[in-house]
Amino acid sequence: MDFEEAEAKALLRQAGIPVPPGELCRDAEAAAAAVGRLGRCAVKAQVPSGKRGKAGGIRLVNDPQEARAAAKAILGMEIAGHRVERVLVEKCADIAQELYVAVVNDVATRAPMVLFSRSGGMDIEEIPDSIVRIPVDIDKGFQTNPELDEDIGGFVKRLYDLYVQTDAELLEVNPLVRLKGGGLLALDCKLTLDDAALFRQPELAGKGAREKLTELERRGRELGLKYIELPGNVGVLANGAGLTMTTMDVIEHCGGAPANFLEIGGDAYTKAEGALGLVLANPRVKSVIVNFCGAFARTDVMAGGVVEAWRKLEPSLPVFFSVHGTGEEEAVALIKQRLGMEPFDRMEDAVRAAVEAAK
């Protein structure tokens, strides 16, 4: 779960990490008034995206009049698919040096990692080799490090503790600035929480940015299903992330295009009925491939759900089945008996038939 800058900075402030004085504004008048109080400011679009500067979502203003114009231009903008509804009006700092610091979950070491650089302003996805990487022992926490100046070490310590407290998977201050008059300031900040930990961060879970979802994706979320809408016309219902991705790959391999990603793996394998409704709710769908390979998920239970939903909804689309693994015999019998259909023995053949039918 991503956080907007203003929400992340509120957490930094609470943790004793210095951030610029600022006000969160919903309209141009509020922005003008804020600049009247704060003086020279940056007016910053609040969206959970790193592309705000390039999109024109950040402007420097000298007086309330400029602030009004800037806020008017930025509010309502669309940045990376997010509509700007609020701007953060923040007092400009006297910057002596821009730095970069982040704490991330590092996959290679399976441990927290502090990243530090003496040049700020870069993108986390394009980290240069010159960056200082400091692995952290998760049981001991962050210890001071000779690579870091004393004041930065202290700053990183507070940042690391906040990362642990919030169950963050990324907490980045970029740039971290050293002020002309001395002292450090977190000028911009990015926070991503670990989705798997939201259950024990109930307060934070309510403060995160809303995810950009289509109507069908929102419905999927409500049903507890992992549904991603795609531009093609072959509806996909499969179990397990790997098999579902593979079904999409084979659709493309056969010259078709998938209409969605939708897996009913894990405990969701009992939700086949709702899942089929979701696949069929997309008006672009011209045919459906049902691809089950049961390991944990029992194919007889999944097929039962699909068969019931199919009989209830009576769609006029062609559907093609490939069913293997746990509960296979019962599942195949059920599909034959209740729908009068013969599942394909090979998954590739079922997919090819679905692709042909969608043309």
Added chain:
Amino acid sequence: MIVRKGDRVVVQGMTGRQGSFWTEKMLGYGTRIVGGVNPKRAGEMHGGVPVFASVRDAAQKLGGVDVSVMFIPPAAALAAAEDAIGAGVKLLVVLTEHIPSRDVMRMHALAGAAGCRIVGPNTAGLVTPGEAFVGIMPAFNPRIFRPGNVGVISRSGSLGTLICLNLLDAGRGQSAFIGIGGDPMLGTTVADALKGLEADKKTQAVVLVGEIGGSMEEDAAATIKAMRKPVVSFIAGRASPPGKKMGHAGAIVMGNRGSYASKRSALESVGVRVVDTPAAVSDALRL
């Protein structure tokens, strides 16, 4: 990471619905299940297996255990792993999906210090056809698993199952199935599993079922270069859009990192035959 017939296995969360179902399947297959764990039912028998208060308790009373498999919900997973690692298991199979990352990192740190191998989290488990299985794989389905000489490594249980089915259709049984898991931070990586199969006497060839996201396939290239056994690979996620988590927490392409193209070229550069569909795997093995 290859489970053997003689390995003494404990099932954590054995008395739950899934724990009971799969314990029965594992026992039926020949896995040597010596105990289950449920602190509330310690001292009872469940499905013919004694229940203990903890893995430590089981290990003490039984004179040691080798493997533990966890049927434990995410919020309780770290404590369960601490118990198993503290009890001295050599192999801990973590089936649980959606464990908070901080708990996963703690688990890995504990296991590393104790010399315990974690498989997973979010794995479907391990199968050694004809010997034993641990986890939630249809090992008992003779259309999918039979003894043979192909070692299979897969991040996904469902896709791994399909690949094993295809192999058998082509007359190739398996020496071992290693489900490494769909999480981003895994105890056993692709490279670790490859080393295990290279060292396994029964394995003559390896099928690597990869997936977009992370850099485990890329990182395994050096290992493959040093292997004598041939490696064939299918990588799932070619048609997946970037920037989205495709079901597995680890299956996400960020910028260029974790992309299909990057994985395919890294594997091909060390002589791996990367095929376009699961059905093409067995043909590629023949060449």
